[in-house]
Amino acid sequence: MTSYSVAQLAERFALEFRGDGARIIDGVGTLAGAGPTQLSFLSNSKYSAQLTSTRAGVVVLSSDAAESCPTAALIARDPYVAYARIAALFERLPAAAAGVHPSAVVAPGARVSASASIGPCCVIEDGAVIEDGVVLGPHCIIGPECTVGAQSRLVGRVTLVIRVTLGKRVLVHPGAVIGSDGFGLAFDRDHWVKLPQLGGVRIGDDCEIGANTTIDRGALDDTVLEDDVRLDNQIQIAHNVTIGAHTAMAGCAAVAGSAKIGRYCMIGGNAGVLGHLEVADRVTITAKSLVTHSIREAGEYSSGVPLQENRQWRRNAARFKHLDEYARRLSALESRLSALEKDKSDD
Amino acid sequence: MTSYSVAQLAERFALEFRGDGARIIDGVGTLAGAGPTQLSFLSNSKYSAQLTSTRAGVVVLSSDAAESCPTAALIARDPYVAYARIAALFERLPAAAAGVHPSAVVAPGARVSASASIGPCCVIEDGAVIEDGVVLGPHCIIGPECTVGAQSRLVGRVTLVIRVTLGKRVLVHPGAVIGSDGFGLAFDRDHWVKLPQLGGVRIGDDCEIGANTTIDRGALDDTVLEDDVRLDNQIQIAHNVTIGAHTAMAGCAAVAGSAKIGRYCMIGGNAGVLGHLEVADRVTITAKSLVTHSIREAGEYSSGVPLQENRQWRRNAARFKHLDEYARRLSALESRLSALEKDKSDD
Amino acid sequence: MTSYSVAQLAERFALEFRGDGARIIDGVGTLAGAGPTQLSFLSNSKYSAQLTSTRAGVVVLSSDAAESCPTAALIARDPYVAYARIAALFERLPAAAAGVHPSAVVAPGARVSASASIGPCCVIEDGAVIEDGVVLGPHCIIGPECTVGAQSRLVGRVTLVIRVTLGKRVLVHPGAVIGSDGFGLAFDRDHWVKLPQLGGVRIGDDCEIGANTTIDRGALDDTVLEDDVRLDNQIQIAHNVTIGAHTAMAGCAAVAGSAKIGRYCMIGGNAGVLGHLEVADRVTITAKSLVTHSIREAGEYSSGVPLQENRQWRRNAARFKHLDEYARRLSALESRLSALEKDKSDD
Incomplete structure (x- = not known):
């Protein structure tokens, strides 16, 4: 089991510590639940009351809060960020040995790095490229003309349909479908004619794509997610959408075709953006709101009416x-x- | 073909019958569509008019309605519940022989009951436990530290990512993803840092999880569904949510992180509950409503405005x-x- | 690479051309992005300004707009429809050779046309029928009593659970689940009793079903999509719904049980229709609206309130x-x- 002393953690993450630096930490927990060999954190003053009674071995907190800490403390400018980095030490990810599982089906025209790990029942089609250190969990499908950038991890059951490029260190969760046909139809008197979807999808470095999220490929140009875009589960991104770097979207949000979302935006759960609109940088949309016109100014925007007794x-x-x-x-x-x-x- | 006489059905389900007890029943149908060897039911007085003209062999109904029944009748306190139980007799489920399909990939460290049925292309990873009488349809992925309780049925293409425990007699439909990473991010000046998701998911007995529904695992503690929770399709349950026993949620509903829903609640289609809220027992939320504050009293709650001509x-x-x-x-x-x-x- | 002269395209699609009929076209692009061997189109006057500076080899447009076209022109009554048909010439679909991939699992009681292409890891169960010219991409599951009509294409990872019939030329995208259990429950004093879902799903010719869309099978009768119904991604269709021919629904829309939608309707993104309602032909519902009562007249309908600064x-x-x-x-x-x-x- 991984373990570190409080002093080792302080050094590794460039934090100041108070109290017993020799104390051994082998895991993390909530203030209420952590035991004497676990690290916890306080970043929201709402939980200050729990600090005084915590049994955690060490707590990551701000210098202000350190006064009232009954145990060892690691002082951080931003305790939540520091906690996130430390906690990653204690994550046990399933081992992923380099190589191709015998049940995987790799087309002769695919290029798979020798350092990549290809799980059971994966299907990698002609023209696909799997770069160094990539981990594909079970049941991934990597279609033609798709590239999975170095150190990316597709947890399992991820589908890249066609002409999809993932940057480096991209994390994709099960059930996600990237590169499916955009929804393009022309109405010809009494029936629909399908517009072929000839573009692709380009996803930048350090993006995360949630479970059962769908991202359609472009009609002519590409659908684009810039670097560090974070999408939760069951999000729908239509064709030709662009999402600016560092934007995060909560579960069940949806963006219609050709909309352009800025950088550092926060889109709430089940919020929607209509097609062909533009949303400026640093815009927050609250949960379940519908964006029906372009937003030119940073700020917080909402629609809807309050919940009441029926x-x-x-x-x-x-x-x-x-x-x-x-x-x-x-x-x-x-x-x-x-x-x-x-x-x-x-x- | 399975068949029973009306008298046999009456005895088996402890119901009173009127009319021809020897009549043979080999299936079920609607009042309007059932034929003389089929059973139908009347539980909603809206359909009373259809009773007088039904050609069904026997009708399950209340004693009040029995007067106007032109054919044999089975009298039930709650005709809908009685019908549900009887109809189950006539369901033809695909046979599922015990054993592991040769195309399945079972890790040496997995424990699979000899009475379980493991379908084609399933992947069962190290540390997974499959209990007695479990049926896994094709293409299920059972990740590390996951347990599928006795008599549970995963219809096919179900993903349990990691640290997921299903109780007994749990039914999960295709495309469901349980145990995916919660959406936890800390913002560090100009980019996101991911919070590792170290908890799991615990699902009680007799739960049902719909197609393409997603349930994230907890950040530190577990995400919990108590017994007899019923989730329809495309529902999103975020990390650290608790859902009380016997609560039912309709399609496309979503619950944000750390919300706590009570017992015997009914959450309507595409309704949402914001994070960190509490919802009391026996609360009904109507379709597409957004719960933005905790609800302390049982009752029915709504938001939204009515549909009008544009x-x-x-x-x-x-x-x-x-x-x-x-x-x-x-x-x-x-x-x-x-x-x-x-x-x-x-x- | 596929290529045609402008005159060849004019003849093939029965269009008039102006300018250099000998010019060779080998692809398509936007007015802004197309090069001299590419075809573009103008169907929305909003983009007229881009016409004068286009470098496209030929532009499909109306006779009115042809005056201002700086390059060869193909004159169409409906330029968008004409473009859709022409662009299909230039779509490069992955080759799909007839035959069954060795990793696929086909039950002895399944019937698969010799002209069908069955991709890697597909599972086809007893009683399934795959008609002529069908293409199943990787990882499709075709359950018992399911039929895939001639020339249909299931892009990959599509699940037909049980008793599902697809018409001819149906296109289904990854993650779609068709024929899952309808959500039918009867409440028996203190717990739920499941209603067996004994019906199926019937889907007409020329339908399209988006990625991660779910369509439940009927409780007794079937869930029905008539011909040429077009469903985008992440749509939820509950049991016993009927959707009339030529109706199109945008992403994340949902229809509750037993609702009956007319022909030629347009349902906007994340719109919802409550159960047991009827919607007339040629009704448009705008995005995120909730239909709470039956609609008897063609027209456009909306609910919701406008977005504002928070x-x-x-x-x-x-x-x-x-x-x-x-x-x-x-x-x-x-x-x-x-x-x-x-x-x-x-x-």
Whole structure:
């Protein structure tokens, strides 16, 4: 089992420590649950009360909070970031030996690095390229003209359909489908004609793609995710979308065709962006909101109405259907009242 | 073909029957579609009109409705529940012989019960446990430290990523991904740092998980579904969520990280629950509503506005942007009018 | 590489051409990006400005626009439809040789046409039928009593669970699950009893089913998609739904159980239709709207409120909770004001 002393962790992550530097840490836990050989963290003052009673061996926290820490402390400018880096030491990932599992099907025209690990039942088609140190878990399909960049990890059951390029250190979770046909149709009098989807998908370095997320390939140009884009589960990215670097999207969000999302955006769960819109850098969209026009300014944006007890909500929702009428009646009242007031003052 | 007489069905399910007990029943159908060897049911009075003209061999219904039944009747306190149990007799499930299909890949460190059935192309990794009577359809992936409880059935193409425990008699539909990484990120000045997801997923007995549903594993503690939780298709359950026993969620619902849903809740289609909230027992959330605050009382809750013809809706929706202003103008009018009225009465 | 002269394209697609008919075309591109051996198109006048500077070898456009075309032109009544048909010439689909890949598992009781192409790791179960010219990409599962109609293409990783019939020329994208259990439950005092799902799914000719879309099979009767239905990614179709011919649904839309959608409808992204409703032919539902009652008339329908900057939105959303009260106060004001006005005129 991996273990480090508090002093070793302090040195490795360039943090100051207080208390017993010799204490041995072999795992991580919550403030409430961690035991004497585990590290915990405090980054949200909401949990300060739990600090005083924690049984953790060491706590990562800010210098302010260190005063009230009953055990060893690692002082960090940003305790959450420091915790994230330290915790990674204690993650036990399944071993992935280099080589191709005998049940995998690798086409003769595919190029697979000798340092890559190709899991059971993977299918790698002609023209695919698997770079150094890549790990493909079981059941991945890497289609023609697809490249998986160095050190990327496809956890298992990932599909790259065609003309998909992943950068370096990309992490893709099971069920994700990248490079499927964009949804392009032309209506010919009484039936649909399909637009062939001739573009691809380009995904930058350090991106993460969640479970069962879908990213369609472009109609002519490519669908693009810049570096460090982070997508949660069940997100839908339509064809020809561009997502700027460092943007994060929560589960079930969706972006329609040809929309262009800026850098450092945060898109909430089940939020949507309509097609052909532009969203500026550093825009936050709250959960379940629908972006129906381009957003030119950084900031936080929302739509929707608040949750209420159903009987009360019904009454309000029914009134919404007459909102325009109410606004007109309000204006009319104001005019009539002003007239009366004028009469009054004229008296 | 399975068949039973009406009297046999009555005895087996402890129901009273009226009419011809010797009639042979070999299947089920709707009131409108069932033929003379089929059983149907009436549980919703909306369909009473169909009863009088049904050609079904026997109908499961309440004692009240039995009067108007033109054919044999099985009397049940709850006809829908009785029908559900009887209909199960007539379900033809694909046979699943015990044993491991030769195309499956079972790691030497996995433990598979001799009574389990492991379908084609399944991959079972080191440390996985498959208990008695389990059926894995084709293409299931059972990752390290995962346990599939006795008599559970994974229909096919189910992924248990890592540290997932399923209880007994759990039913999981194709495309479901359980135990994928929770979406945990810390922002470090200009880029994201991933939080390792060190917890697991614990799913109780008699749960059902729909097609393409995703359930992430916890960051430190586990994500938990208690017994008899029923999830429809394309549901997203984020890390560290707890869902109480007997709660049912309809398609495309989503629960954000660390939310705690009570027992006997009903969450409507595409409804959402924000992170870190608590929802009491026996709460119903209607379709597409967003829960933005904790709910402490049982009851029905909703958000959203009603559907309208687009031109009319546009006018009302545009007014919504000024609702606060209207409310202020309304209050101002009231004051002005009161003043006038007072003047009037002072006259 | 496939190539055609402009005159050849004109003849093949029955279009008039202007300019150099001998020019050789070997691909397609956007007006902005196409080079001298590529074809482009102009169907949206928004892009007219790009026409004058295009370097494309030939442009498909309407006769009106042809005047301003700086290069060869193909004149079409509907340039977008004509472009769709021509572009299909230049699509390079992965070759699919007839025959069964050695890693595929075909049950002895399955019937597979000799002209079908069955990819790596496919599983075809007893009673399945694969008709002429079908292409199954890698990892498809075709369950019992399923039929894949002639010339259909399942791109890869498609699951047909049981009792699913696909018509001719159906295209299904990866991760789609068709024929999974409908979500049918009866509540028996303190726990759920599952309703067996005994129906199937029938999908017409020329349908397209997007990536990770789910279509449940019926409880008793079938779930039905008529001909030429087009479903984008991550759509959820519940049991016993009927979708009329030529209806198209955008990503993440969902239809609840037993709803009946008409022909030639357009359902926007993440829109929802509640169960047991009927939607007439030629109805358009805008993105994220929820259909809560049957729609009897063709037309466009919407729900939702507009996106606003969060601070402003919060103020308006809070007021929504009192909308019913405001409406009453507005009516009361009107009465009081009328009374005052009457007094005034009586003076």
